[in-house]
Amino acid sequence: MSLVFYTNPMSRGRIARWMLEETGAAYETRFLRYGPDMNAPDYAAINPMRKVPAIVHDGKVVTECAAICLYLADAFPQADLAPRLDDRAAYYRWMLFAAGPWEQASVNQSLGVTVPPEKAAMAGYGDFGRTLxxxxxxVPKAGYLLGEKFSAVDVYLGSQIGWGTQFGTIPKTPEIEAYLARIQSRRGYVRASEADNAAMAEFGPGN
Ligand SMILES: N[C@@H](CCC(=O)N[C@@H](CS)C(=O)NCC(=O)O)C(=O)O
Structure with a gap:
């Protein structure tokens, strides 16, 4: 089995690394600096978007954080990070809500881009307030996004909730802080954060 992870320590690659750590699978990390490394032809052949993260698992390329989380949950079923196939309604719903409407709404909010009310029907997320x-x-009062069991949705949407509270797009309510404390105390999150924090000096932006 070969599993190679392309990332930068200050990027959405942190989500993919957390997911990788949750699977327990062995993987090799290749750090890419912003700019020349991500635009190099050998990496563009893996991700023509020239963005991180990406994984290559036994020769199969997966890009896009949400796809990486979904793929890894299925590729390593022993980690129990996805519901049974016949019980995936909420799993797909929240994973794709996070990758589509929430991602667009939060980036636009950070960039100061506002959808004019008369165009909200055209925007997949409508408007920021509605999506928030x-x-x-x-966000659950107890447990996880899908109920009692932690899943890949907590890695993906949970990461976005964590970043949203840092960047000021999501309010730090007691409920949200308690949810973040539950998911961020997991061994997989701690191990992933330690690895990326350690790589910041060498590969972080500005290097
Ligand atoms: N939709 C992609 C977004 C990936 C993305 O935007 N990555 C940023 C870092 S967070 C990147 O690689 N930027 C480098 C660039 O565009 O030059 C995903 O979810 O994986």
Whole structure:
């Protein structure tokens, strides 16, 4: 089995690394610096978007954080990070809500881009306030996004919730802080954060 992970320590690659750590699989990390490394032809052949993260698992390329989380959950079923096939309604719903509407809404909010009210029907997320309200309604008072069991949705949407509270797009309510404390105390999260924090000096932006 070969599993290679392309990332930068200050990037969405942190989500993929957390997921990799949750699977327990052995993997090799290749750090790419912003700029020349990500634009080099050998990496563009793996991800023509010239962005991180990407994984190559036994010759199969997966890009896009949400796809990487979904793929790894299925590729390593022993880690129990996805519900049974016949019980995946909420799993798909929240994973793709996070990758689509929430990702677009939060990036636009950070960039100061506002959808004019008369165009909200065209924007997949409608408007920021509506999307934030839906996200906040998904945060559980106890347990995890899908109920009692931690899953890949907690890695992906949970990471976005963590970043949102840091960047000020999501309010730090007691419920959200308690949820983040639950998921970020996991061994997989701690191991992934330690690895990326250690690589910051050498590969972080500006290097
Ligand atoms: N939709 C992609 C987004 C990936 C992305 O935007 N990565 C950024 C870092 S967070 C990147 O590689 N930027 C480098 C560049 O565009 O030059 C995903 O979810 O994986």
């Amino acid at each position: 309200g839906v996200l906040m309604s998904a």
